[in-house]
Amino acid sequence: MLVRKETFRVREFRLHCGVTLPEVAVGYESYGTLSPARDNAVLICHYFSGTSHAAGRYSPEEALPGYWDAVIGPGKPFDTTHCFVLSVDSLCNLNVKDPRVVTTGPATVNPATGTPYGMTFPPVAIRDFVEVQRLLLDALGIQRVVAVAGPSMGGLQALEWAIAYPERVARMLSVTSVASLGPWTLMMPGHAATEAIRLDPRWNGGDYYGKAEPTEGLVLALKIVSAIARCPAWADATYGRRPADPAAPPDSSPTGRFLIEAELDALARTRAALMDANHYLYLARANAAYEPGSGLFPVEEAFRRIRARCLLLPCRSDLFLPPTETVRLAAALERAGVTVTLAQLASDGGHLAGVLEIEKAADTLRAFLAR
Amino acid sequence: MLVRKETFRVREFRLHCGVTLPEVAVGYESYGTLSPARDNAVLICHYFSGTSHAAGRYSPEEALPGYWDAVIGPGKPFDTTHCFVLSVDSLCNLNVKDPRVVTTGPATVNPATGTPYGMTFPPVAIRDFVEVQRLLLDALGIQRVVAVAGPSMGGLQALEWAIAYPERVARMLSVTSVASLGPWTLMMPGHAATEAIRLDPRWNGGDYYGKAEPTEGLVLALKIVSAIARCPAWADATYGRRPADPAAPPDSSPTGRFLIEAELDALARTRAALMDANHYLYLARANAAYEPGSGLFPVEEAFRRIRARCLLLPCRSDLFLPPTETVRLAAALERAGVTVTLAQLASDGGHLAGVLEIEKAADTLRAFLAR
Numbered sequence: 148m149l150v151r152k153e154t155f156r157v158r159e160f161r162l163h164c165g166v167t168l169p170e171v172a173v174g175y176e177s178y179g180t181l182s183p184a185r186d187n188a189v190l191i192c193h194y195f196s197g198t199s200h201a202a203g204r205y206s207p208e209e210a211l212p213g214y215w216d217a218v219i220g221p222g223k224p225f226d227t228t229h230c231f232v233l234s235v236d237s238l239c240n241l242n243v244k245d246p247r248v249v250t251t252g253p254a255t256v257n258p259a260t261g262t263p264y265g266m267t268f269p270p271v272a273i274r275d276f277v278e279v280q281r282l283l284l285d286a287l288g289i290q291r292v293v294a295v296a297g298p299s300m301g302g303l304q305a306l307e308w309a310i311a312y313p314e315r316v317a318r319m320l321s322v323t324s325v326a327s328l329g330p331w332t333l334m335m336p337g338h339a340a341t342e343a344i345r346l347d348p349r350w351n352g353g354d355y356y357g358k359a360e361p362t363e364g365l366v367l368a369l370k371i372v373s374a375i376a377r378c379p380a381w382a383d384a385t386y387g388r389r390p391a392d393p394a395a396p397p398d399s400s401p402t403g404r405f406l407i408e409a410e411l412d413a414l415a416r417t418r419a420a421l422m423d424a425n426h427y428l429y430l431a432r433a434n435a436a437y438e439p440g441s442g443l444f445p446v447e448e449a450f451r452r453i454r455a456r457c458l459l460l461p462c463r464s465d466l467f468l469p470p471t472e473t474v475r476l477a478a479a480l481e482r483a484g485v486t487v488t489l490a491q492l493a494s495d496g497g498h499l500a501g502v503l504e505i506e507k508a509a510d511t512l513r514a515f516l517a518r
Numbered sequence: 519m520l521v522r523k524e525t526f527r528v529r530e531f532r533l534h535c536g537v538t539l540p541e542v543a544v545g546y547e548s549y550g551t552l553s554p555a556r557d558n559a560v561l562i563c564h565y566f567s568g569t570s571h572a573a574g575r576y577s578p579e580e581a582l583p584g585y586w587d588a589v590i591g592p593g594k595p596f597d598t599t600h601c602f603v604l605s606v607d608s609l610c611n612l613n614v615k616d617p618r619v620v621t622t623g624p625a626t627v628n629p630a631t632g633t634p635y636g637m638t639f640p641p642v643a644i645r646d647f648v649e650v651q652r653l654l655l656d657a658l659g660i661q662r663v664v665a666v667a668g669p670s671m672g673g674l675q676a677l678e679w680a681i682a683y684p685e686r687v688a689r690m691l692s693v694t695s696v697a698s699l700g701p702w703t704l705m706m707p708g709h710a711a712t713e714a715i716r717l718d719p720r721w722n723g724g725d726y727y728g729k730a731e732p733t734e735g736l737v738l739a740l741k742i743v744s745a746i747a748r749c750p751a752w753a754d755a756t757y758g759r760r761p762a763d764p765a766a767p768p769d770s771s772p773t774g775r776f777l778i779e780a781e782l783d784a785l786a787r788t789r790a791a792l793m794d795a796n797h798y799l800y801l802a803r804a805n806a807a808y809e810p811g812s813g814l815f816p817v818e819e820a821f822r823r824i825r826a827r828c829l830l831l832p833c834r835s836d837l838f839l840p841p842t843e844t845v846r847l848a849a850a851l852e853r854a855g856v857t858v859t860l861a862q863l864a865s866d867g868g869h870l871a872g873v874l875e876i877e878k879a880a881d882t883l884r885a886f887l888a889r
Contacts, residue, residue, distance in 0.1 A: 270772060272769075327759065328759075329750050329753060329754060329759075330750075330753035330754060330756075330757045330758055330759055330776065330778045331745070331748065331749060331750040331752070331753035331754070331778075332750070333753075333759070333776050333778055333779060334741070334745040334748075334753065334778055334779065334782055335742070335745035335746065337779075338741065338745075338778075338779045338782060338783075339710075339738065339741055339742050339745060342738050342741065343714060343717065343738065346714065346717050346718060346734055346735060346738055347717060348719045363717055364717060367710065367713050367714065367717055370705070370709065370710055370713065371706070371710050371742070374702070374705040374706035374709075374710060375706065377702065377705075378702060379700050379701075379702040379703070379840050379842070379843070380842075381702070382700060382701035382702035382704075382705065383700060383701060383702075385701075386701045387701055388698065388699075388700075388701055388704070388809075397803075397806060397807050398643075398807040398809070398813060401641060401803075405701065405704050405806070407701045407702075407704055407705055408704060408705065408708075408709045411705055411709060412709075432768075432772075435768060435776070436768050436769035438759075438769070442769060466837065469750050471750070471751075472750070
């Protein structure tokens with residue numbers, strides 16, 4: 148499945164915080180064909196460090212397809228022989244240096260000054276991502292979607308969609324996600340990772356464009372997030388306590404490292420090369436602040452608005468957004484009269500299983516989408 | 519129970535790494551009276567951020583007693599009407615600026631240069647803490663202890679005691695502890711917290727004595743450790759998603775913080791004021807590198823050396839040193855022919871419950887010590 152990135156632009160976009168941006172631009176991808184009645188659309192919302200590249204490849208040579216390729220495509224649960232699957236880059240997307248990502252955030256040049264916004268960029272909210280997507284659906288003439296789905300931050304967006312536009316969402320699928328970030332998650336990774344960026348002297352209050360960037364702070368933030376997105380069972384099964392260099396084990400050499408440290412470091416550096424530290428701060432803030440209904444309705448009223456049938460799919464080993472909190476969301480939705488299916492992603496891979504092991508839920512997704 | 523700190527000095531102390539220090543000094547406290555036969559001693563080993571102040575108060579005015587005061591004292595499980603309870607500061611103790619802590623580490627003046635050792639201090643090992651304690655017992659004429667016990671890093675020391683000196687330990691009590699730090703714990707808090715210190719430009723390769731200290735890096739390290747030492751259930755029950763300042767909630771103000779962030783920050787700053795960043799790095803390394811037997815024996819042989827009856831007491835909500843790993847240690851000890859009692863600290867307080875809620879295990883401790 149070959150895919151390409153399109154760009155969607157909105158002039159005079161009013162953010163949830165009340166500030167109007169002169170223009171926002173986001174990238175999007177689609178898989179499958181929109182039916183003449185425009186009634187076969189599925190919207191996929193990406194996770195915190197993800198992009199709109201949900202499935203397929205940009206060229207046949209590409210090593211890895213989009214992150215949910217295991218469940219999006221011909222004959223797969225999100226079946227592109229029938230469905231038109233759409234995926235949109237968030238505002239303040241982390242991977243702003245990825246040439247295939249289009250986003251608007253602190254790294255964007257402010258037309259009023261000719262220099263990047265930096266920390267003068269107004270705060271963004273999960274609700275804003277939903278609004279950009281809604282405007283794109285409007286532009287494509289799509290009134291109602293078959294489903295809106297996503298893992299982690301994608302699950303927050305899916306939930307907000309079902310609350311904001313109840314008549315436009317037939318099904319809501321929230322994978323490894325919750326109602327809002329719990330207080331432990333606000334500390335870890337939340338607070339700790341953003342403090343790591345601020346600790347880097349190169350962050351410089353967010354004013355680093357055209358200068359040396361706060362790469363080390365961003366790398367530490369990504370390590371914190373990556374570790375919390377995994378779990379002890381995963382770490383035991385993959386790296387154990389093996390040294391990075393058997394000739395310099397951590398017990399005898401001051402520079403000795405464990406293999407898991409070396410791999411965590413290498414992965415974070417690779418990812419940081421495509422990312423922007425200020426975008427991280429803005430996106431983390433949007434996630435931390437999110438409450439169902441975005442403050443426009445009390446939470447219980449927000450839940451009562453939902454008309455979509457909902458599938459909640461926590462992962463049993465998730466430390467980041469613990470399954471106990473997803474169970475609590477399911478109960479709150481049921482109390483509000485929402486039809487909820489609570490299933491489980493049976494994986495020891497931690498939070499990341501919602502992205503990397505989504506094929507384990509293929510039957511569950513298929514059954515839910517068929518109803 | 520009024521207590522006072524004593525100092526124990528050892529000349530020409532040979533570390534596990536092979537380097538000999540001209541002198542080490544550590545503080546110690548004792549509670550109760552050593553019997554004429556010197557056969558009623560209990561050794562308490564402290565946790566990572568702890569000190570030898572395990573019980574009692576230095577003056578009647580002091581607000582808080584030592585950390586395990588709930589179980590050490592007259593009529594308590596470690597009953598000082600019968601027992602002589604002893605507790606010793608570790609080398610490279612974190613709280614080197616606490617006037618009641620005596621320790622030797624990077625902040626100590628190197629007699630050869632007249633300036634603090636800094637990162638030229640040789641690496642220390644859990645085994646070294648055991649050796650210092652063993653020399654103190656020798657100096658006090660104590661051949662064998664009724665029990666050696668401790669939470670977390672204290673549990674590692676207790677285990678190493680039972681392996682290193684099987685004939686000198688009647689009972690070993692390992693609370694919220696494991697055989698060695700698992701790979702997930704090596705990442706988080708291990709790697710992430712030490713990287714936070716190194717990220718602070720004031721750390722300066724460990725050369726900061728007499729200059730501005732890397733307080734911000736140390737504060738972030740302590741936040742990471744503190745968060746992992748708690749758990750979601752604790753965070754839900756204590757702070758929830760309440761804002762630090764109801765007038766500036768995190769969803770509307772760029773400076774708005776959640777209460778749990780503000781409290782985490784305040785606690786870390788209070789603790790950091792007594793601590794040294796290099797000591798943190800050395801102590802973290804000693805914990806990460808520890809394997810039962812300290813590399814002097816293969817792990818299985820190390821376990822077979824143990825003659826002590828062992829009590830393992832994991833906490834069900836512990837993310838730092840997960841109970842699953844304690845269960846694995848219990849199984850390995852049993853395979854090695856060791857008599858093991860595996861109980862559980864029933865708390866939602868996370869890893870810290872091994873320190874702050876030890877009274878919940880009072881009956882278990884009492885029963886085990888009576889056998």
